Amino acid sequence: MELKVIAYARNGHTDKFGIPRQSRADSPILTRIVFEEDYSIREAFRGIEGYSHLWLIWGFEEPSSREGEKQKTSGIHHKLPTEDWSPTVRPPRLGGNKRMGVFATRSPFRPNSIGLSSVKLIKAYPRPLPDGKGERWELLVSGADLLDGTPIYDIKPYLSYSDSHPDAINGFAAETANYELQIEEKEFAEVPENVMEDIRYILRQDPRPAYHDDCEREYKMDYSGWRVVFRVEEMKIIIVRIEHIETN
Amino acid sequence: MELKVIAYARNGHTDKFGIPRQSRADSPILTRIVFEEDYSIREAFRGIEGYSHLWLIWGFEEPSSREGEKQKTSGIHHKLPTEDWSPTVRPPRLGGNKRMGVFATRSPFRPNSIGLSSVKLIKAYPRPLPDGKGERWELLVSGADLLDGTPIYDIKPYLSYSDSHPDAINGFAAETANYELQIEEKEFAEVPENVMEDIRYILRQDPRPAYHDDCEREYKMDYSGWRVVFRVEEMKIIIVRIEHIETN
Numbered sequence: 001m002e003l004k005v006i007a008y009a010r011n012g013h014t015d016k017f018g019i020p021r022q023s024r025a026d027s028p029i030l031t032r033i034v035f036e037e038d039y040s041i042r043e044a045f046r047g048i049e050g051y052s053h054l055w056l057i058w059g060f061e062e063p064s065s066r067e068g069e070k071q072k073t074s075g076i077h078h079k080l081p082t083e084d085w086s087p088t089v090r091p092p093r094l095g096g097n098k099r100m101g102v103f104a105t106r107s108p109f110r111p112n113s114i115g116l117s118s119v120k121l122i123k124a125y126p127r128p129l130p131d132g133k134g135e136r137w138e139l140l141v142s143g144a145d146l147l148d149g150t151p152i153y154d155i156k157p158y159l160s161y162s163d164s165h166p167d168a169i170n171g172f173a174a175e176t177a178n179y180e181l182q183i184e185e186k187e188f189a190e191v192p193e194n195v196m197e198d199i200r201y202i203l204r205q206d207p208r209p210a211y212h213d214d215c216e217r218e219y220k221m222d223y224s225g226w227r228v229v230f231r232v233e234e235m236k237i238i239i240v241r242i243e244h245i246e247t248n
Numbered sequence: 249m250e251l252k253v254i255a256y257a258r259n260g261h262t263d264k265f266g267i268p269r270q271s272r273a274d275s276p277i278l279t280r281i282v283f284e285e286d287y288s289i290r291e292a293f294r295g296i297e298g299y300s301h302l303w304l305i306w307g308f309e310e311p312s313s314r315e316g317e318k319q320k321t322s323g324i325h326h327k328l329p330t331e332d333w334s335p336t337v338r339p340p341r342l343g344g345n346k347r348m349g350v351f352a353t354r355s356p357f358r359p360n361s362i363g364l365s366s367v368k369l370i371k372a373y374p375r376p377l378p379d380g381k382g383e384r385w386e387l388l389v390s391g392a393d394l395l396d397g398t399p400i401y402d403i404k405p406y407l408s409y410s411d412s413h414p415d416a417i418n419g420f421a422a423e424t425a426n427y428e429l430q431i432e433e434k435e436f437a438e439v440p441e442n443v444m445e446d447i448r449y450i451l452r453q454d455p456r457p458a459y460h461d462d463c464e465r466e467y468k469m470d471y472s473g474w475r476v477v478f479r480v481e482e483m484k485i486i487i488v489r490i491e492h493i494e495t496n
Contacts, residue, residue: 001361001399002250022407044335101292102292103292106407111286112251117410157352163412165300165408166414168299169300171299
């Protein structure tokens, strides 16, 4: 089957480093789902605001810009040809040195590189195009684990009576799901408070590849026009500096 | 993106009529997910039995048989060209006469005709091919809302900490989710008990198109080699007869 891109995700994750490993209901991180012209039809969204949560079905491919916006050049964009899969993968949360079957993981390196995320719906609205040429429909959602520019193939309402299994057994992912790092408090007056809140949320989830555990090592993460440099000592994040960067 | 079929669903639903409208955790209906040769690799399933639930990502297209099995000819198979979508659809549970936006429904008539179902995993195992030419890996699952022969594009583990939102608000689907019909007790000694149990489950969910409410009308549903003829009086199912049919 040939999938057509119906929308692109737009958010502060211009860098693969820092994207949460799964979508999370408590995430403050906002993503705009910007519909392509053919699907940007008011009627197609009738009733959608009655749902608190949605499913996004999306592609792990190299992100593209939507028409009318400049091509992003920053960030570590990754091209995943769909031929490139392996029967086993090394989940980062298992330390990156234990192999699991690809169908027992959410790894991107699958036979078909499609991703699945549940997100909170905040609002559905039309937004004028920057050049005054009409408008595009958008959904504002929170909790998406997506790179900026990710292509979206489908949006479905979340139905709790068929999609929610709170007692599901999570296999090897169970033991590794719940821990948070602490952050050493420090002032970064030049960073807007909402961006700073997102950065703190991302760092608390421990964005490091799990096979690194070197307290001297400095990590760099780009988010929403800022480059965050940090170290991790035991279970504590030390932000070294935050610099403004060019994203367009 | 071009999706490759990795497996086909095999179950008693040779007929579109009777397929549950969503996957249901309490369903007794079993489906075998039979992997195509290229994906039928023992290692790809390592760790999968640690999960109680899985996601299936599948296609609403005309089903095909897998290699080595006869083409199914019974049932109302439906071809859905992906060009065939409309911004609004008429959900059967709303009586079939109220239009909702396609992104607020799980309708098959979407820009990309992909479906999403959570199922219970019972077992992963290799099974010999009928002609003695090697084996194929299969997953046995329950609760799938799929037509026999449905192509499968991806299998993912269900992660309760990111996928389960028991308090999600279900929009217009909320009011219509929970009711069951009663079944008038009658003996059908020639039908195997496990098939009879599935048939009773399907009938209790009310498989009628919602815009029909004629107690004289006889409905026909094919399931697992049997044709079930029934009527509905008020909230009660009356099974008129069950006949054996040829499915291959």
